[in-house]
Amino acid sequence: MIRFWAFVKKEFLHILRDRRTLMILIGLPVALVVLFGYIISNEIRNVKIAFIDYSNDYLTAKLRNEILSSGYFVEDADFLVPAMATDQIFPQVEYGDIDAVFKKGNTSVIVIFNKDFAKNIEREGTAAMQIVADASDPNTAAILVGYIQGIVNDFQKSLFFSGRESMVIDVEPRMMFNSELKGAYMYVPGTIAFILMLICAIMTSVSITREKEFGSMEVLLVTPLKSSQIILGKLVPYVFLSIFCSVLIFVLGYWLFDVPFKGPIGVVILLTLLFVAIALLLGLWISNFTKTMEVAMTLSLVALMLPTLLLSGFIFPIESMPMFLQVLASIIPPRYFLEAIKTVMLKGGELVDVAREVAVLVFMLSVLVVLNIRGIKPRLE
Amino acid sequence: MNNSDPAIKVVNLVKKFGDFVANKNLTFEVQKGEIFGFLGANGAGKTTAMQILCGISLPTSGKVTIAGLDLNKHREEIKLKIGYMSQRFSLYDDLTVKENFRFFGGIYRMSKSQIKTATEMLLDRLDMMDKMNDIVGSLPMGWKQKLAFTIANMHEPEIVFLDEPTGGVDPLTRRRFWELIYEAAEKGVTVFVTTHYMDEAEYCNRVCIMNDGAIVALDAPAKLKEQYGAANMDEVFLKIVNRQKK
Amino acid sequence: MIRVDDISKSYKTVKALKDISFSVDNGELFGIIGPDGGGKTTLMRILVSLILPDSGHALVHGLDTVKDYRKIREIIGYMPGKFSLYTDLTVMENLDFYAKVFGVSIKQNYQLIADVFDQLMPFKNRRAGHLSGGMKQKLALCCALIHKPEILFLDEPTTGVDAVSRKEFWDMIFKLRSDGMTILASTPYMDEAGRCDRVAFLQNGEIMGINSPDGMVDGFMRDVYAVKVPIHDVNRTIKALKKWDKTHLAYLFGDSIHWTPISNDFHKDVLLQYILSCGCECISIDLVPANIEDCYIHLSFERDSAYE
Numbered sequence: 001m002i003r004f005w006a007f008v009k010k011e012f013l014h015i016l017r018d019r020r021t022l023m024i025l026i027g028l029p030v031a032l033v034v035l036f037g038y039i040i041s042n043e044i045r046n047v048k049i050a051f052i053d054y055s056n057d058y059l060t061a062k063l064r065n066e067i068l069s070s071g072y073f074v075e076d077a078d079f080l081v082p083a084m085a086t087d088q089i090f091p092q093v094e095y096g097d098i099d100a101v102f103k104k105g106n107t108s109v110i111v112i113f114n115k116d117f118a119k120n121i122e123r124e125g126t127a128a129m130q131i132v133a134d135a136s137d138p139n140t141a142a143i144l145v146g147y148i149q150g151i152v153n154d155f156q157k158s159l160f161f162s163g164r165e166s167m168v169i170d171v172e173p174r175m176m177f178n179s180e181l182k183g184a185y186m187y188v189p190g191t192i193a194f195i196l197m198l199i200c201a202i203m204t205s206v207s208i209t210r211e212k213e214f215g216s217m218e219v220l221l222v223t224p225l226k227s228s229q230i231i232l233g234k235l236v237p238y239v240f241l242s243i244f245c246s247v248l249i250f251v252l253g254y255w256l257f258d259v260p261f262k263g264p265i266g267v268v269i270l271l272t273l274l275f276v277a278i279a280l281l282l283g284l285w286i287s288n289f290t291k292t293m294e295v296a297m298t299l300s301l302v303a304l305m306l307p308t309l310l311l312s313g314f315i316f317p318i319e320s321m322p323m324f325l326q327v328l329a330s331i332i333p334p335r336y337f338l339e340a341i342k343t344v345m346l347k348g349g350e351l352v353d354v355a356r357e358v359a360v361l362v363f364m365l366s367v368l369v370v371l372n373i374r375g376i377k378p379r380l381e
Numbered sequence: 382m383n384n385s386d387p388a389i390k391v392v393n394l395v396k397k398f399g400d401f402v403a404n405k406n407l408t409f410e411v412q413k414g415e416i417f418g419f420l421g422a423n424g425a426g427k428t429t430a431m432q433i434l435c436g437i438s439l440p441t442s443g444k445v446t447i448a449g450l451d452l453n454k455h456r457e458e459i460k461l462k463i464g465y466m467s468q469r470f471s472l473y474d475d476l477t478v479k480e481n482f483r484f485f486g487g488i489y490r491m492s493k494s495q496i497k498t499a500t501e502m503l504l505d506r507l508d509m510m511d512k513m514n515d516i517v518g519s520l521p522m523g524w525k526q527k528l529a530f531t532i533a534n535m536h537e538p539e540i541v542f543l544d545e546p547t548g549g550v551d552p553l554t555r556r557r558f559w560e561l562i563y564e565a566a567e568k569g570v571t572v573f574v575t576t577h578y579m580d581e582a583e584y585c586n587r588v589c590i591m592n593d594g595a596i597v598a599l600d601a602p603a604k605l606k607e608q609y610g611a612a613n614m615d616e617v618f619l620k621i622v623n624r625q626k627k
Numbered sequence: 628m629i630r631v632d633d634i635s636k637s638y639k640t641v642k643a644l645k646d647i648s649f650s651v652d653n654g655e656l657f658g659i660i661g662p663d664g665g666g667k668t669t670l671m672r673i674l675v676s677l678i679l680p681d682s683g684h685a686l687v688h689g690l691d692t693v694k695d696y697r698k699i700r701e702i703i704g705y706m707p708g709k710f711s712l713y714t715d716l717t718v719m720e721n722l723d724f725y726a727k728v729f730g731v732s733i734k735q736n737y738q739l740i741a742d743v744f745d746q747l748m749p750f751k752n753r754r755a756g757h758l759s760g761g762m763k764q765k766l767a768l769c770c771a772l773i774h775k776p777e778i779l780f781l782d783e784p785t786t787g788v789d790a791v792s793r794k795e796f797w798d799m800i801f802k803l804r805s806d807g808m809t810i811l812a813s814t815p816y817m818d819e820a821g822r823c824d825r826v827a828f829l830q831n832g833e834i835m836g837i838n839s840p841d842g843m844v845d846g847f848m849r850d851v852y853a854v855k856v857p858i859h860d861v862n863r864t865i866k867a868l869k870k871w872d873k874t875h876l877a878y879l880f881g882d883s884i885h886w887t888p889i890s891n892d893f894h895k896d897v898l899l900q901y902i903l904s905c906g907c908e909c910i911s912i913d914l915v916p917a918n919i920e921d922c923y924i925h926l927s928f929e930r931d932s933a934y935e
Contacts, residue, residue: 006727549663
């Protein structure tokens with residue numbers, strides 16, 4: 001065991017000595033989270049909104065005003081209701097036009113008030129409205145709907161009518177184009193997947209091939225250290241580093257940008273550790289058949305980082321990919337990690353809700369373990 | 382260039398890297414057709430000086446004249462007049478003999494027909510015509526070296542720089558290589574060579590020994606041996622370096 | 628001791644070792660001498676259990692390099708040709724690491740490494756990458772010795788090291804030998820052969836000869852004449868001698884030309900006459916004792932001729 005810990009200590013020294021890489025490994029997740037967080041919170045200022053008001057009474061007018069005065073929304077000039085001779089205001093947009101309005105590209109949200117809004121509230125204590133958001137940009141859409149719901153909630157509390165204990169405004173949110181809201185807040189799990197791949201897969205494969213390239217692997221193998229000890233010793237520091245970075249990303253997302261964290265934390269930790277193990281073994285596997293750092297780096301970038309960015313559902317929704325890419329996406333681990341994390345973190349799912357993803361990840365892990373055990377060699381060839 | 386002019390003339394050459402002085406005020410001349418040996422321990426400043434003479438690196442101060450041209454003004458012209466070969470890199474192992482000739486000929490702005498005639502003539506002289514299309518990496522070490530030297534001389538340079546051309550080569554091949562150097566020198570080519578083998582220092586017309594960035598000895602091997610009362614150049618070198626240490 | 632029986636090894640199309648056999652006795656300093664690409668590194672790696680031979684087998688202290696590799700690794704020290712310590716770790720961290728890996732402390736075997744260790748101590752907090760070439764080799768040797776190995780394998784420990792550091796390094800190796808360690812060292816430098824108890828000439832994957840340095844020279848049957856000519860006549864003289872029908876070999880050797888006749892039944896005046904008749908000057912001709920390098924040159928020449 002002394003041997004093993006001496007080896008782990010040496011690995012830590014390598015990591016600590018290489019200040020530049022260490023700064024990148026810690027700086028990059030911070031930069032990515034802040035960047036994504038900032039872009040998203042910036043996008044929801046001055047969002048163009050349009051109203052379809054079938055009721056057009058004093059309550060809807062008041063609510064419209066509330067929404068507009070929140071500071072986040074601006075009424076889309078293209079659809080402003082023209083001033084008429086009468087007090088009557090006619091909505092320019094018709095319900096059937098929604099599709100066309102969104103396609104025009106400027107408007108992000110349309111709020112629709114059903115007929116007799118005020119009358120229904122007064123008589124029955126309930127009225128209905130719809131929020132339709134353009135969810136082709138799911139991150140923004142989810143946040144916008146959330147804001148409007150908040151405004152409506154406040155508004156509803158301020159309403160008091162005699163004889164009614166509470167008023168209910170029935171809000172039906174709808175996402176157009178991406179009705180299931182894939183990818184909202186995906187940047188947190190996405191960044192985690194990306195960073196874990198970077199630390200675990202690339203750093204591991206590079207650090208092992210470095211020993212091969214510099215010839216120190218020769219010396220290590222000729223010592224009483226077992227090959228399995230060498231490999232485990234290589235992995236330990238990166239496990240620590242990746243856990244540190246994951247925590248950093250979660251914390252930043254949660255505290256700075258209010259990314260929801262609904263599900264049980266235990267499941268998130270389980271998923272993250274599972275993914276760390278898979279990424280480490282992927283890096284290890286790559287180092288099995290590469291001899292130079294250059295090749296290991298290129299291979300990890302092309303075979304691991306690019307799919308993590310492009311095919312995992314982090315940036316592009318998998319459903320809209322061509323069949324061929326969907327098949328490809330179905331064999332990459334980050335896809336299942338993202339899916340599961342999203343379910344737990346953003347939707348509040350439990351372990352049972354992500355059982356399928358966990359099963360797939362465990363399967364992938366076992367395949368990698370087998371592949372890597374075969375790859376452990378006590379010699380140079 | 383006048384025939385009596387030196388091939389290489391270095392006056393007060395200084396090269397600094399930050400605070401570190403790699404070459405301290407070097408002054409020497411190499412005559413036309415001379416075989417000039419450049420010796421020194423690791424880190425003595427040999428490589429730095431050689432890089433400056435080849436025009437790869439700029440001197441901090443001092444005047445260097447190569448083949449009658451001022452190094453500071455005519456670096457590109459100088460590059461056409463010199464050849465270079467080193468043990469570490471000389472030919473592309475994954476190209477054929479012919480492709481190597483074509484590539485290096487092209488670098489030195491030879492025309493296609495010039496390259497063709499030169500290739501055939503030189504390979505014929507090396508008795509390697511049948512190896513024209515062989516991959517260089519598959520040739521035995523000795524042949525590779527001959528080939529590398531021949532290619533470094535293909536554009537008929539006035540001066541060839543050889544950076545440890547015989548490192549790790551067997552004794553017989555090493556000697557055959559030196560016979561090639563002698564032949565080139567007889568044709569009037571100036572040879573500037575560095576080596577770790579002290580017996581090779583004996584083969585030079587004159588040798589220059591560097592230590593700590595400065596020239597500590599410069600003369601014909603016979604004279605140096607006499608001066609230091611040594612039986613061979615190995616002893617001369619050890620005596621000089623040890624004296625410097627104290 | 629080391630025993631090598633009929634070891635062969637090929638890489639793709641290249642035969643790196645062709646049926647090599649030899650043995651090294653306990654306490655012997657054995658040199659493997661040959662050019663780059665001769666097979667030295669392949670042989671070393673097979674013996675330290677890093678690669679497997681295609682055929683044949685080798686025993687290190689009676690342990691099979693293939694089957695008992697784990698036990699072999701406990702008792703040997705190995706210093707590969709390339710500097711392979713951690714350049715980003717300090718001198719002390721490197722030493723510490725190897726000591727712990729072998730389960731020893733630096734103090735335990737201090738006696739063995741004392742000389743080198745004391746030379747290294749002024750730089751103990753310097754990163755290994757910032758050491759000079761000679762110092763790097765000393766550190767590598769120190770790390771290879773830290774567990775007091777029974778057999779030490781040194782693969783080209785002096786390549787790329789200057790003449791002064793080379794001499795110092797061989798002094799240290801020689802001292803280890805005097806303390807009874809078995810040492811197998813490879814080198815491309817002929818002048819280092821004299822420091823070994825026995826040497827093997829390895830070229831093109833074949834052993835051309837094994838003997839003690841003196842034995843090599845004693846076994847050399849040809850007379851060697853050292854011909855001194857003015858430097859401007861050297862090339863012409865060599866060319867003329869090569870063409871002569873009495874010549875076995877003529878080659879540069881230090882400040883003279885070494886010439887060996889086809890038959891030893893020969894008078895040096897004939898040689899002088901021939902040189903003068905070719906229009907070359909001649910300073911002196913002496914019958915000299917053969918040097919180990921003469922032996923090597925003849926062996927490799929005879930091999931080359933056998934192939935052609």
